[in-house]
Amino acid sequence: MTETFTVTVEPLGTELTCRADQSVLDACLRNGVWLPHACTHGTCGTCKAEVLDGEVDFGDASPYALVDSDRDDGYALMCVATPKEDIVIEGDVELEEGIEIYPVRDFTGTIAILDEAAPNVKRMVIDLDEPMDFNPGQYVQLNMPDGDDRPYSIASSPSEPSRIELHIKRSEGGAATDGWIFKDLNAGDPISLSGPYGQFFFHPAKDKPLILLGSGTGLAPLKSILRHVAELDDEGEWEHEVVLFHGVATGDDLYEHEWLSEFADDREWFTYQPAVSREEFDGRQGRVPVLLTEDFPRAGGNSAYICGNPAMVEDTMKALMQARLFPRDIYREDFFDSADRAAGGHVVRSPLIKR
Ligand SMILES: Cc1cc2nc3c(=O)[nH]c(=O)nc-3n(C[C@H](O)[C@H](O)[C@H](O)COP(=O)(O)OP(=O)(O)OC[C@H]3O[C@@H](n4cnc5c(N)ncnc54)[C@H](O)[C@@H]3O)c2cc1C
Ligand code: FES
Structure with a gap:
């Protein structure tokens, strides 16, 4: 069984459990603790936070988003950092008034529609086995067969929580699009995903x-x-x-x-x-x-x-x-x-x- 550690999020003082192979952000979002984030893949720097105590593995952090001096000053990118021991982080946990945050969960579903919206753009409509609450503008991560995942924004309204629509552009040589979605997937296929993610939502x-x-x-x-x-x-x-x-x-x-x-x-x-x-x-x-x-x-x-x-x-x-x-x-x-x-x-x- 994978080892687990305790992550304490200040200034809330909230304690939660994080697996040694799980990003700190993932553990927080699944436990309903909001941390700022956007790309969730170590690129944009939005999730940078200070590790006040304990040690993390910095993961696949872009050297541009997390420069050497950040690491020296005790900062890490929470979307790719994993705990090596119990840690305490300082999170920018404040949220604007009127925004409700929904914890990230895993979902399964069936592709109801997969058609061509434009040359090289597919519209994928997924019937979820369970409804997903989200804010308009947020995204999901589709789980790829090789275990990797890719973010795609939800185009449908939160008022339809059991049927989500995605717009997916083919990327030449892209692992998810060229190598999977445009090549292998059809309407009727099962699909799994997680969500909702992101802070690009209607305010x-x-x-x-x-x-x-x-x-x-x-x-x-x-x-x-x-x-x-x-x-x-x-x-x-x-x-x-x-x-x-x-x-x-x-x-x-x-x-x-x-x-x-x-x-x-x-x-x-x-x-x-x-x-x-x-x-x-x-x-x-x-x-x-x-x-x-x-x-x-x-x-x-x-x-x-x-x-x-x-x-x-x-x-x-x-x-x-x-x-x-x-x-x-x-x-x-x-x-x-x-x-x-x-x-x-x-x-x-x-x-x-x-x-
Ligand atoms: C928050 C967020 C939301 C998004 N929402 C959407 C959405 O709604 N719709 C949408 O179409 N896309 C969206 N994207 C982009 C999407 O997640 C994928 O990045 C995109 O579909 C390409 O994935 P892929 O696996 O096919 O391509 P990738 O495998 O990621 O490759 C992309 C391109 O880079 C090249 N490449 C791969 N590896 C390297 C390397 N090491 N060096 C140089 N080149 C390389 C590939 O040949 C390809 O041309 C979103 C991204 C983010 C961050
Ligand atoms: S680097 Fe973009 S959310 Fe972590």
Whole structure:
């Protein structure tokens, strides 16, 4: 049997059990103790925390996200660090008002739908054997046959906790996509996953107009947020404008186009801005940060949610800050993959931004 250790999380003083082969973050999230995290694969640095007592194995931490001086100062990345003995950590455990956190659990289910949303993008709908509570914008980790896992954002609304929708882009030579999901999986197959993860979720307490900005399958968590907001609207609890920029390379890559166009016709508070960057298009052309700058020379007073490949997220972040949107009103989800991890990720950020 694998050895276990006690992790004490300060300032709460909460004690929990962590296996020697389990990340400290995983043990905390499964025990309902919130710690900041985003990529859960040692790339972004969001989960960096101080080990006040005891020793950890630093795991597969990116040398860019956890530099040598961090290690010397007693910091570790909780998503990849495992305990070597009983430890005490200092966690940034504070959560914004109005956010309920759901403990991470393991789930099994069946693939109900696996169809092509766009060339190289699959829409996977999973019927879960048990419902999963989550916040709109969070993600799950699909368990791969080789024991590894991959994060995918949930595109469906939390109001459908037993049926989740994912949007998955094929990555050439990618272990999960090319080597498994696009090659072997079919509707009717069993699948296992864990969740919910992440802190890229809708913040109701902000009570402001929304700017949603996604590239490629970065649309997924934004769709979840949008569906949730539409449900608030149905209950008479939403009174703000929402604009969605969806950036893709070609017109064919523009998936959910019909649904979003109809949604924009139905809801007067919603504006849909597809952005095609690499070919002529019957609509606006250009990358998301450029269209954003054209439409929002001043973005103050909004909340912004950016999601997609790390380069797009970083450029859009800069465009929003140049448009005078405060970092505290900007949320980001970087779709890091193995190549980003090997390159050290894109973790260079404004010192004002913790997420
Ligand atoms: C929080 C989060 C949420 C995400 N949500 C989504 C989502 O909703 N939809 C979505 O499509 N994706 C999402 N992603 C990305 C997704 O998790 C995977 O990274 C992506 O699907 C690629 O996985 P893969 O196993 O197919 O490719 P990987 O095996 O990770 O490889 C990716 C690319 O890197 C190359 N590569 C592999 N290893 C190396 C190496 N050592 N050095 C250099 N290159 C290498 C591969 O050839 C391939 O081209 C998310 C990521 C994060 C962090
Ligand atoms: S969540 Fe740990 S490094 Fe990204």
